[in-house]
Amino acid sequence: MSHRLAHTEPTDLEAFAQSARDFLDASADRLEDETEVEWGAGEDRISYFGDETPEDATRLVDAARAWQKTRYAAGFGWITGPEKFGGRGLSAIHDLIYDSIEAEYDVPDTGVLSLIGLGMIGPTIVAHGSDKAKAEYLPGMYAGDLIACQLFSEPNAGSDLANVSTRAVRDGNGWRVNGQKVWTSVAQHAQVGLALCRTNPDVPKHRGITALLIDMNASGVEVRPLRQMSGGAEFNEVFLTDVWVYDSYRLGEVDGGWSVALTTLMNERASVGSEGAGPAARAISTPFLAALMGENGCLDDSHARRRLAELQADQLATSYLNRQALDHLISGGQPGPEASVSKLLYSQNITRAAHFAAEVVGPRIVADTGAWGAFSWNELLLSTPALRILGGTEDIMKNILGERVLGLPKEPGGDAATPYRELRTSRSGS
């Protein structure tokens, strides 16, 4: 495990920005001007989830780890983290400055580490972990050595996440865990997972859950890949059979796992907001879509132009909204349920852009005739349905907005007061 170099912390932001530039100049190339698209140059792929061969996937993961390691060693791998656990102890604004500068450089995509592990699980460990758990996992995660996954969803606990049935039973100074998780992204690469487990079935479902950090290499952990409709197998089923976990790897209180889960989910929604268009950013940018239109002879078509303008207006306005939300956080505000708006916009913008691109391509979207930048849009198109589902579905986001932001009453018949044991889970099974 590598250690961060000792630093004199720059106190002012200018100096911090300069130090980031110095580091990046020394470690990476600057990106070419994004406003100029050279049509037909480079790999013909417009991917979102990825569909790599196992060898290529390993290579990409290794590159992500290596870059995170470099970044961390230079003091830019965990800018906001507590110094005691290897962080830099700086503010969210420093983080933002670094991100915006790094975006000008051609660096490996670290999504496999950062989206879930560093973006969601890390902050949850900081907020709820024992010192032992923090010391054991945080430096390794932020140094790029450990990849973390989110073991939340189960076959009968998707939108209704509090309905998890994976059992954790007290056994000496630890827990014995049995159950099944599903849709677990990056589990195939992960060394650690944060699992929500049922520890008390006799109280209402939200009050009998405990959060445990699971060693993904422990005996009894079995990861089976699930293939997505877009082709790749980036998510998994995870079977937990008599997995032993020390109590020191518990996050939060016994039976207090729901508030741990909320920390993770809050970070998940906030991170989507700050993500821009994520892996689709280049493909749905103005220059790229305009080049696509030019290539297909509809740059002068008023209908196509209007659709491009509408797409770009929505995308840009979304970026303003996200930027302002971040400013609010930086000036000490709390992330609120309004962040669900960003998540809705994220999936809407990408989905509409993918369909627009397919229509601009025309019939060559149906089969691969070998034309560059044509059939390749399908990978993005076939990823779009997931954007409405993952991280809380579109409908759940709207319920949050309606109930938690607007104060509208819940739909009748909630089960929040019924003990877990008496809940109905599957209709065909009951």
Next chain:
Amino acid sequence: MTGTTVPEREDLRRSVRDLLDRFGDDVARQDAIGSESGHSTRLWSALAEVGALSLTVPEAAGGAGYGAVEQRVVLEELGRTLAPTPFLGTVVQAATALVASGDPAAHPHLERIASGATLAALAVTEGDGRWRTAHFSTRAELDGGTWRLTGAKDLVVDGAVADLLVVAAATESGPSLFLVTSSEAVERKELRTLDLTRRIASVAFDGTPAELLGSPGDAPAVLDRVLDATMVALAAEQVGAARACLDASVAYAKDRVQFGRQIGSFQAVKHRCADMFAKVQLASAAAQEAAHSADREPDRAPADVAAAVAHSVCSEAAMFTATENIHVHGGIGFTWEHPAHLYFRRAKSSQMLLGGPAANAERLLARLGV
């Protein structure tokens, strides 16, 4: 004018459905997707046996002499199950061209199509994949009494398995259609497709011997009829597929429990299903009208308008229901194993095959005189 009664058509539906239950289930579909030909030959001959391939073939050519109204029944069922077959290329596109050519020399081919013995495809589109009826870069030249084709065709539906290719090519007397039956100097390549349940190929000709179909210069008129027949056929198929997505969503919404309730009891899910139903109803009306109009029934909409309306409305219904069906299923709907994505792929592919919404909008307006 249709020659069948409603109960007769329901009998036809039952017999096709029965075949699809036996040879077109999820496992059979998966086998067909992975097979070399891309379809089950058993299913194809069973369809031939119940007469499903001969409905629109004229009696003079050994067919039943019915029309789009009867064929719609078969297509709805094929759309419902997405059983991979070469129906669109063979029975819809190639056979319509053969019939529309009015060339008696086409009769033996039609007979063999009707009996399931011949698979056929129509090779029209070129580099940009856009439907056209003229300005082909593929050329035909007379060479000592034999026509020879040179050029490349892209996006040929069922092109790799076809025994008979109907090819549009430029001649000195204008765009014309040719029949290619030999494999001499024909290079076919199966293409990677968005829709996994429909095969599409590219076909290249290099001095390939061919027979003229009809008269030189006939291609535009014949291809106009093929375009309309394709739109009407796709519409029927899209209605079948859209209804399958609706049914799957409704069944899942009744079965799946979250928050202690069937998810169908949440208004968001219930209204989504109701929206799907409304789209299916509208699409079904449009597809039905288009089929009856195509068969020249009195008191129906003009056939050309009804075909373009159906292509627009049914494409939208298929796309919407396929998309929402995935969503209603949550994570499971996004997996490769679940059939939901096959409907999404078919829907997008059928929506785009003939140029997509923008092209069809212009087509419809032109037909409305705007």
